[in-house]
Each structure stands twice: as structure tokens, then as C-alpha cells.
Amino acid sequence: MAARGARGGKPSSDASPAEYEALCDFLRRRTGLAFGENKRYYVERRVAERMVAAGTGTFREYLDLLRFQASGEELQLLVNLMTVNETYFFREKYQLDCLVNSALDELVRDWKKGDRIRIWSAGCATGEEPYSIAIMLLEFWNRVDEFEIELHASDIDSHALARARQGVYDERALQFLPSHLVTKYFAQVATNRWRIIEELRESIDFAHTNLMDPGQTARFRGMDVIFCRNLLIYFDDLGRREVAASFYDALVPGGFVFLGHSESMSRISSLYVPRRFPEAIVYQKPRNDGL
Amino acid sequence: MGLIKAGSKDKPAEVSQPEGDPLDRLENGDAAERRHAAHQLASRPTDLCVRLGRESDASVREVILTALVRGASPDAVFGLLPFLESEDAALRNAVIETLQQMPADLVMPYVGALLAHEDSDVRIFTVQLVARLPHPERMARLIAVLDREPHVNVCLAAVEGVAEAGRPEALPALERLKTRFPDDPVVAFSVDAARRRFAAG
Numbered sequence: 245m246a247a248r249g250a251r252g253g254k255p256s257s258d259a260s261p262a263e264y265e266a267l268c269d270f271l272r273r274r275t276g277l278a279f280g281e282n283k284r285y286y287v288e289r290r291v292a293e294r295m296v297a298a299g300t301g302t303f304r305e306y307l308d309l310l311r312f313q314a315s316g317e318e319l320q321l322l323v324n325l326m327t328v329n330e331t332y333f334f335r336e337k338y339q340l341d342c343l344v345n346s347a348l349d350e351l352v353r354d355w356k357k358g359d360r361i362r363i364w365s366a367g368c369a370t371g372e373e374p375y376s377i378a379i380m381l382l383e384f385w386n387r388v389d390e391f392e393i394e395l396h397a398s399d400i401d402s403h404a405l406a407r408a409r410q411g412v413y414d415e416r417a418l419q420f421l422p423s424h425l426v427t428k429y430f431a432q433v434a435t436n437r438w439r440i441i442e443e444l445r446e447s448i449d450f451a452h453t454n455l456m457d458p459g460q461t462a463r464f465r466g467m468d469v470i471f472c473r474n475l476l477i478y479f480d481d482l483g484r485r486e487v488a489a490s491f492y493d494a495l496v497p498g499g500f501v502f503l504g505h506s507e508s509m510s511r512i513s514s515l516y517v518p519r520r521f522p523e524a525i526v527y528q529k530p531r532n533d534g535l
Numbered sequence: 536m537g538l539i540k541a542g543s544k545d546k547p548a549e550v551s552q553p554e555g556d557p558l559d560r561l562e563n564g565d566a567a568e569r570r571h572a573a574h575q576l577a578s579r580p581t582d583l584c585v586r587l588g589r590e591s592d593a594s595v596r597e598v599i600l601t602a603l604v605r606g607a608s609p610d611a612v613f614g615l616l617p618f619l620e621s622e623d624a625a626l627r628n629a630v631i632e633t634l635q636q637m638p639a640d641l642v643m644p645y646v647g648a649l650l651a652h653e654d655s656d657v658r659i660f661t662v663q664l665v666a667r668l669p670h671p672e673r674m675a676r677l678i679a680v681l682d683r684e685p686h687v688n689v690c691l692a693a694v695e696g697v698a699e700a701g702r703p704e705a706l707p708a709l710e711r712l713k714t715r716f717p718d719d720p721v722v723a724f725s726v727d728a729a730r731r732r733f734a735a736g
Contacts, residue, residue: 362541382538388538393538394539394541396541446540449541449542458574481604481636482601485600485601486601486605489594489597489598489601492570492594493567493570513597514593515593515597
């Protein structure tokens, strides 16, 4: 693969099939992101862009940089380009309704006041999902004040995570939020730019996390609910299995996993029990661990 | 109460790594310990397969099987094949799924012997395995079953396999199967259903 020449033009993509396969295999093993031949143009465009920025002349040099750079910085920059962060507030709201109308009430049925609930938005991209969860809890869960609720959010894309921490969004991201909630939870900072209020920004712990790295996911334990929506579609079968196993370790017995509408844990792992609530199907770690 | 700030996780992990030989920890009484050990043992497929045979915890089995997929070695395939004879349906199905996720080139060399296994159930499971193996020999194997397999239930599994694959090249073999079992209404029904699926594209 040769990057854009000195005279500009479109990034070229002349990686051999073996080279392309080597790159995809490397990305899959290190990040879980799976790209096939059908994504070749998408991948090569981004690799060519990074080759120019990194100053590597050949694909082989670039792959070596990815593999052997001690800091892992170039891999991170490439991953940032590869990941899709298109989302918005209250996306697939029926699942958020399920959280506040059904799942949480079941979860805390025998709990006492003051107990702690831990919710993890895994693959939070630019933060719309964890902030949506926070707003849903505050607005629509009538027991929110009885418990201490920790909200964790993670993503592999460090740029997206920085934007999540910043909490500034445009109109498109807010389009499905009722206007009174925009008024209540956001401050307009520029034309077509709103920033989520500090209280909410401060309530979420954002962490850079590669879900394929057990050393990183081991920081998430005792979770009651995990949201991982529209992320696993970018993983291959093995990556999905690995993530499902990580979530199993992260969850308490009886904890729930929320996946995207086109995703099914039943096709990934037999470890979870599908639960049909009135609003949505979610996946539960069996209460009797190991049975 | 309500939302509270969690302790930051965005810093280098301070998680204590399990100590000791993963092979020893694979025998630990705690399922979480065994899961962690299995995860580390992808390069020891034979040991993982031996443990799989004794392991009753579904979560540990799952991690063992996932590690075997990650290792993707000939030894992993070889170690998994005997589980096709297991009486434990959950384990057997998980193994079939796992083999389907292994490199097809590693699995296909064993298919011939498995399709000749004396137990027709094993042959059925093998047909189910082959039906989803992304390998150029897949259709030829299934068509050979349609033409030569004596047990009707194995043939019916192959009908399902070619129907799912949606490959009309199997149509002549399906017609031949009807003539091999002319008095079996289930064969006729299944072949007709497969033909309709081909027609529907």
C-alpha cells in the first residue's frame, strides 16, 4: 500500500491481499474490530491517511510501526479513525425505558436504601448514551433517590472519549430530546452548540478501555447493568465471544446486558438468559452463578 | 443519593494478576479462577480439551472454547472432535459452534472420517458442522451425503444444510435423494421445501 504522493491526489490502496489480511488480523487480535474484504476501501483510505501522517513509505513499514511501537500511539490513532461514533441522545429509547420501567425495579427488589447500583456504558463513543442513561434515571426512575448510582462509561477511541468528557453537542445529537430536558440539562454555548451541565458531566466516570484487553476490563467489576449497543456488530465471532466473557466477569449474578436492536447475545454466548420485558429483550447473567 | 461520582477507572490497572501456574488454577474450585486460567491457556489446547471433558460450569466451558478458537490450532480441532459423541447436548452444540468458528482448513480434513462414523448421530452432527463451514468443499461434502448416506435422518440434515446455503447446484442431488427414499414423505416434503427456498432466492 502506498500513501498519497507528494503531489497529492487520493490515497492509493495497493496493499497485496496478504498484506491487507495481515493488517485485518492484527486489528482483530488487538482490538476486536473485524474488517473483511468488503471493507477494504474503508480501511485502506484510513490507513493511507495515517501513513502520510506517520511518514511511513510502505505498508510493511506502517504495519511494523503498528506492531512494534512501544507506546501504541499509532494504533490508537488508527483505531480512532476506524471507529464509528455516530449516535444521538435517547437512541433506541425503548431500551432506556426498559431500564427505568422494568429492569432496575427487578434488580433492586430486595435491596435496601442506600445500596449502590453500578451501570457501565461500554463503547460510549462521544457520550450520548451514558448521559442519556443519567437523564433517564433522574427523570423517569422514581426510586433514583433511594440508591447510590455509579455511572461508568468507556470507549477505545480516545478522541471520542475526550469529546464525551467535554459534553458539547450539536442540534442533530439532541433532536430526540424533549425541549424541556434540553433546557434543564444543557447550556447553549454557541450557535447550534449545547453543553451538558457540569453536574451530569461530573457524575460519569469515563475511562479509555479496550474491551479485548482483559487487563483493562478487569477494572470493571460488580456491574449491575451493562449497555453495549451497536458495538459488537463491528467484532467478529471470536471478538464477540471474548467480550461476552468479559461482561460475564464484570456483572454481578442477576445483572443485565443491553445490546443493540440488531444484536443478540443468544447468537454469541449461551451464558446469558434472554429476558423479555414489556419494552425490550435484555440478557441476564444467571443469578446462581455457574449453575 | 442518586447519581454519585464513581472512583476513576481511567488510570493504569491496579488489578492484581492471578499468581501461579494457569494449569494448576484450571483445577481451582472457584469458577472465576478457572475462567481466568483458561483465558491464559489458549496455547495449551490439549490441556484445555482435557479440562473441558471434566468441566461442568457453563461459564468456564465457554471461556475454554473461546480460548480454543483464539488459539486456532490443529490440536484444538483434534481435541474437540471427540465431544461430537458427547451425550451432553449443550456441550456438543457448543463444540459444533466452536469448530465452525475455527479455520475451516483445519476442520475439513477430519470430516471424511466423521461422516463415516458408525454412530448416525455423530454423522448428523458432522453434517450440521459442515453445513456452516466456509470451505470450498462444503457443498461437495453435503451432496455426497445426499447421494450415499444410508440413514435418512443424516440425509435430512444434509437437505437442511444445502437449503440454508441456498445453492441450487444441489438440486439434482436432492431429486436423486427422493428416488432413494421414494416412500418417505418427510424426504419428499423436505426436498420440496428446499426447492422452494432456492426458487425464492
